[in-house]
Amino acid sequence: MNRYKIPYFIIIPFILSVIWFIFYTFLKSYDHINYITHPITIYFFLINTILLIVLESINNLIFKIRLKSFSYKERKNILEKKEGNYFYSLYKFIFFDPKKINKEIKKIDHGFDVIIELDNKLPIWWIHLFYTTFIFSSIYFFSYLFMDFSNPYKEYDISYRKQLKEIEIFEKNVPQATIENSIFKKYLVNDGKLLFKENCATCHKSDGSGNIGPNLTDEYWINKVEKDLYKNIFYIIWNGSEKNPAMRPFGKSKEIKGNDIEKISSYVYFINRIDKKPLIHKSPQGEKILEWSKGI
């Protein structure tokens, strides 16, 4: 008469974790990373647990009913065999019965060299570990070939997109530069160059040499609102020009955020003060201003 020998408090978590593992390995869809905590998954596991408990109790019931059909002696025999300490029998199963072990050693005598080989059985844990490597490698082999799981390109792509999102969130929440706290930052010049190309090059040309708008690389300025050159640039990009609405208020109208205006201002300051001047440029407009206060 056979019966589940493994106690339910081991078999139920074991089955659940196998299901979970299969879920994790084969059904993992990277677009729904939170599916493990999804209510449907939780219900699925709950129902599974309940079903397993029900199965276990039915199994127990059947065992008890069948037990009644045996004679007292047989019953006692069966109970003694089945209800022994589970952990001790597990230990014996894995590491061999210490009483048995000596009897089972085989000796192979090769004869010619007087060396006797002991042909011990391999311990069960070792053999099982060996089979586990088979299972492990086949899971990885197939999932690597056919699924997203453990595919490095997919993983790279996902973490790349995740990082971009994090940067976006960071940029959104980070305090924006204002005319009061913004200063020229050389490391922002390259970013500013890109933004300038996108937003300003139609009117100022990408090197700032002027088109519809004035040349931004010379010492002539139509608008002088601030004493400091960098702040003056920031001010005009933020507020636009009062004299000519074509130069619109990019910051005030929220078309460009403060941090990006800081980048663009750094670029404009750079091409005006530090970079080489473009050979071809629009002729000067406004007044020549050489004296800018250094500011911060």
Ligand code: HEC
């Ligand atoms: C639609 C065309 C247009 C666009 C786009 C434009 N500007 Fe202008 N910009 C002008 C005009 C026209 C002026 C001259 C304003 C005036 O006469 O007061 C000007 C003036 C300026 C000035 C002041 C120059 C001075 O001599 O006073 C700065 C600095 C400037 N623009 C930077 C930018 C930046 C940076 C961008 C991109 C974010 C930009 N502009 C986008 C047309 C434009």
